[in-house]
Amino acid sequence: MKSNWTVYLSGEIHTDWREQIERGCEARGLPISFHAPVTDHGKSDDCGVEILGAEEKGFWKDQKGARMNAIRTQTLIEKSDIVVVRFGDKYRQWNAAFDAGFAAAKGKPVITLHDAELTHPLKEVDGAALAVAETPEQVVRILNYVIDGSL
Amino acid sequence: MKSNWTVYLSGEIHTDWREQIERGCEARGLPISFHAPVTDHGKSDDCGVEILGAEEKGFWKDQKGARMNAIRTQTLIEKSDIVVVRFGDKYRQWNAAFDAGFAAAKGKPVITLHDAELTHPLKEVDGAALAVAETPEQVVRILNYVIDGSL
Amino acid sequence: MKSNWTVYLSGEIHTDWREQIERGCEARGLPISFHAPVTDHGKSDDCGVEILGAEEKGFWKDQKGARMNAIRTQTLIEKSDIVVVRFGDKYRQWNAAFDAGFAAAKGKPVITLHDAELTHPLKEVDGAALAVAETPEQVVRILNYVIDGSL
Amino acid sequence: MKSNWTVYLSGEIHTDWREQIERGCEARGLPISFHAPVTDHGKSDDCGVEILGAEEKGFWKDQKGARMNAIRTQTLIEKSDIVVVRFGDKYRQWNAAFDAGFAAAKGKPVITLHDAELTHPLKEVDGAALAVAETPEQVVRILNYVIDGSL
Amino acid sequence: MKSNWTVYLSGEIHTDWREQIERGCEARGLPISFHAPVTDHGKSDDCGVEILGAEEKGFWKDQKGARMNAIRTQTLIEKSDIVVVRFGDKYRQWNAAFDAGFAAAKGKPVITLHDAELTHPLKEVDGAALAVAETPEQVVRILNYVIDGSL
Amino acid sequence: MKSNWTVYLSGEIHTDWREQIERGCEARGLPISFHAPVTDHGKSDDCGVEILGAEEKGFWKDQKGARMNAIRTQTLIEKSDIVVVRFGDKYRQWNAAFDAGFAAAKGKPVITLHDAELTHPLKEVDGAALAVAETPEQVVRILNYVIDGSL
Amino acid sequence: MKSNWTVYLSGEIHTDWREQIERGCEARGLPISFHAPVTDHGKSDDCGVEILGAEEKGFWKDQKGARMNAIRTQTLIEKSDIVVVRFGDKYRQWNAAFDAGFAAAKGKPVITLHDAELTHPLKEVDGAALAVAETPEQVVRILNYVIDGSL
Amino acid sequence: MKSNWTVYLSGEIHTDWREQIERGCEARGLPISFHAPVTDHGKSDDCGVEILGAEEKGFWKDQKGARMNAIRTQTLIEKSDIVVVRFGDKYRQWNAAFDAGFAAAKGKPVITLHDAELTHPLKEVDGAALAVAETPEQVVRILNYVIDGSL
DSSP states (O other): OOOOOOEEEEESSSSSSHHHHHHHHHHOOOOOEEEHHHHHHHHHHHHHHHOOOOOHHHHHHHHHHHHHHHHHHHHHHHSSSSEEOOOOOSSOOEEEEEEEHHHTTTTEEEEEEOOOGGTTTTHHHHHHOOOESSSSSHHHHHHHHHHHHOO | OOOEEEEEEOOSSSHHHHHHHHHHHHHHTEEEEOOOOOOOOOHHHHHHHHOOOOOHHHHHHHHHHHHHHHHHHHHHHHHHHHEEOHHHHHHOHHHHHHHHHHHTTTTTTTTOOOOOTTTTTHHHHHHOOOOSSSSSHHHHHHHHHHHOOOO | OOOOEEEEEEOOOOHHHHHHHHHHHTTOOOOOOOOOOOHHHHHHOOOHHHOOOOOSSSSHHHHHHHHHHHHHHHHHHOOOSEEEEEEEESSSOOHHHHOOOOOOOOOEEEEEEGGGGTTTTHHHHHHHHHHSSSHHHHHHHHHHHHHHHOO | OOOOEEEEEOOOOOSHHHHHHHHHHHHHOEEEHHHHHHHHOHHHHHHHHHHHOOOSSSOOOOOOOHHHHHHHHHHHHOOEEEEEEEOSSSSHHHHHHHHHHHHHHHHOOOOEEOOOGGTTTTTTHHHHHHHEEEEHHHHHHHHHHHHHHHO | OOOEEEEEEEESSSHHHHHHHHHHHHHHHOEEEEOOOOOHHHHHHHHHHHHOOOSSSSSHHHHHHHHHHHHHHHHHHHHOEEEEEOOOOOOOOOHHHHHHHHHHHHOOOOEEOOOOGGGTTHHHHTOOOOOEEEEEEHHHHHHHHHOOOOO | OOEEEHHHHHHOOOOSHHHHHHHHHTTTEEEEEEEEEOOHHHHHHHHHHHHOOOOSSHHHHHHHHHHHHHHHHHHHHHHHEEEEEEEOOSSOOOHHHHHHHHHHTTTOOOOEEEGGGGGTTHHHHHOOEEEEEEEHHHHHHHHHHHHHOOO | OOOEEEEEEOOOOOHHHHHHHHHHHHHTTEEEEEEEOOOOHHHHHHHHHHHHHOOOOOOHHHHHHHHHHHHHHHHHHHHEEEEEEEOOOOSHHHHHOOOOOOHHHHOEEEEOOOOGGTTTHHHHHHHSOOOOOSSSHHHHHHHHHHHOOOO | OOHHHHEEEEEEOOHHHHHHHHHHHTTTTOOEEEEEOEEEEEEEEHHHHHHHHOOOOOOHHHHHHHHHHHHHHHHHHHHHSEEEEEOOSSSOOOHHHHHHHHHHHOOOEEEOOOOOTTTTHHHHHHHSEEESSSSSHHHHHHHHHHOOOOO
């Protein structure tokens, strides 16, 4: 009998890679609960000042927001068995690399997902990963293999 | 009597920020041992293939190098009391953000160092830091205050 | 699908802030199990001597009671994903600050809840918190955002 | 041969209790390195804005200062064998209770030091302590006994 | 809503104290799962040689048995929220004191249960306990209070 | 009431020892969830290159495969209460010994299973085990005793 | 070059077994720092009330003393590489068994030292030990072998 | 200034690979303290029965010896920054793979050292290593690079 797995999907929020992985795993009947950060860019930026009050300085608006988001991300990474970290071609995505370092230090298996052209700048992150994928379909197949043993 | 402190200086390797911090702390007589990654870009890239044999694919050259560098970086971060992470204006520096996440998960106090214009993209990393500095001189003053209690 | 969260509500026991937060989260349909210390002041003070026998000295009565309460509080803080710590305007509430330090050292995200006028004396506790709220409604909104991603 | 011990002295900064303990231990020749927070009240409050720039809001001034002080306090508590926490008759001293909770969660033996009249409000903190002293001289004698075995 | 608790009952196996506690908690409707070592003295002594083959020397028979029992006891102590340790008036019960030390080092709240006349020889174990009871009924009342908040 | 147990079956993949243990435990009605590595030798060897792309060098094919398998094995060992490690008479089975070391360092009870003739070369692994069995039936009996207390 | 080792000698305080081990190791030139509890029975019993004030009830006198001694014992066990636990033929020595459980849970190698006639009642403690000695001379030889590799 | 490093050399005891590494590092002036198991095969096998008394069964002779050796090996692996694991062409060397698993679970960087022909059977161990070397000279160069940054 298959046991349940929990997978955290960290990183890029501007493409539908999470949906592709979730749909692919659902199609294969894999018993996975997926976690993710809040992926609505506006809400993620504004949550702090929206709930706790406006700030004049961008620095404090960002601190309020980032620390509020950390309540979610750190808790869900801790609860997850596997952390998938996606790097896209836009933005600097330092939060994705931060999550990868955080997960690695906690002993969580990390799978990275990015285009081949990012291989060199991401080498330290990939070096800490147990698998480096280029497509969401590959991640689905990895999860399928890891959980079900089938190729 | 002042006890000894160990500080890891992670991130950017193309400016002399490490030397500025080390000189500044030395001038103030602070009892700090500084650690850092290998900061020679060429050696850092080539160490793996240089020692363990050439690779045709860049991916494996990078894996060999990054994993060899990780022997140093993870060991020295573990040995350090404080981790300073510097983000410059060049390169993507995902390794710096990875180190910050790794250090935060290990419970190490993190100080970030970057220009104000990077505030928004670095908000998650800054949110996990106990201090966010813009100049090496500020880092020196923080270390001076933290260790010596003087402003 | 939303996963289940566990939230510990530490601190003040003389106002209905816990009920406000629980009702607010229930109204929003959030999947949260709430934990708390025993909030009946008299029982909390007397439990030790009531069950294990009377003491002449207040010191030992307090030791018996405090240590019996710690069986509950430390266990439930360990089991919780998030710890909310409320400071009211009465009493010294050192136990609330103790819980905050305990939770922080265990790597639990801490949310503090107190009036603005307590900002300065609580700065060390707030500095360790990921969010600082002034009203129970703000805590409800934070939990709503953290769990559901909606503002 | 006596091994070296490290003792952190947390809490009240407006009386000379630290000096009394340090002098008493020195007089007995105990091999102790003492650690403490920055005990200059003004510097402790101002360090953040002094080094990293002024803030209009007191809240952010306090965050900057408290988080900078945490670099010191958390590091030194981690390095210490024993944590002594002093509660005086002024101020709310929530930071002292926070330190006690932090130390307890890290498995550090805690000694509290306060007047008998604070027994009831401090019962949870005292309940987590391995010794509850009323005078600095008692703390000296405890350290003397613990390290040297002599009464 | 009450959450579920897990309580390990370590120590004496020749009286019915476990049944008294279990019945008392059941009568009060407390949501507790109880764990215990194998309490059949003969099986506990013989399990090793019975399953893995006879031994001529008592020492090895005991090693085989004790290490097999440790598979159960260490696993169940790790899974428990609270550890109750009972010392009776027969046998030396070093295993009970061993379990208490093991549980304390793992940060589990320990409740001891023994007659008043054992107070002095058990002082180190009692000193590490959060409650010291003399009767099973007191343990039931402690669990009732800790879980339900009622006296 | 019996609680649920999780048992990881590491090692040899060319005989039916896992099925024997699982059938034996099922016949006795033991509440155990069994975990195991992927036991299809071909898939286990090929998973990396099959999913992430072919490699010319056997070394990298093996790295890709072994690290992908580690996502499964390390996660499931962490989730298990007990780790059974089987050494057969073929192959070197260094992965089995690696798993035993990994499990021991994580504080998991280890049971080894191998013929008597392997006793000397396996002495370090057996020395870290809480039980050393020679047949799957013995492992079933151990699990039966550990979980149910019956011989 | 030999590195330095730290060995904690727990248990019986009424014979000179500690001196025998220390002299034996010194004679062999082993680089060991030895730690021990306070071995003066009277001081160990009285330290709490002597320093912190008299108690009418023996229970609280014992709590004060035992908890003060725990400051020393837990700190020194944590600092030690190896813990030797001696059981003599007098007293119940539950503190020795407690120390053994505490050390085992912390992952410290435990060596027990007792007469053969105590084998059966000590089987759980011996089962957790990496060596079971009957004489101080054997402990000296174990330490000599472990540190120096010589028999 | 270079800090001191500690390196554990695990595995094969029948060739002079340890001496080669130690001489090579000494020649380069690297500040390394090397640790190793007892490498005298006879003493390593006999230590248990030699010190603690003869055994008729090989199984118990091996248990006595292996567990005594574990006092040394586990302590020194814990104290080391880096663990090098050597697999030769003789014997099964399950202890070497066990050490690798133990070190990996403790978060220690692992370097493996073996001939290319062992690549496939060692793939899981190599997959957990941060560097895979074929010659002692390569290990020396890795340590030189990691510590000194020079190629």
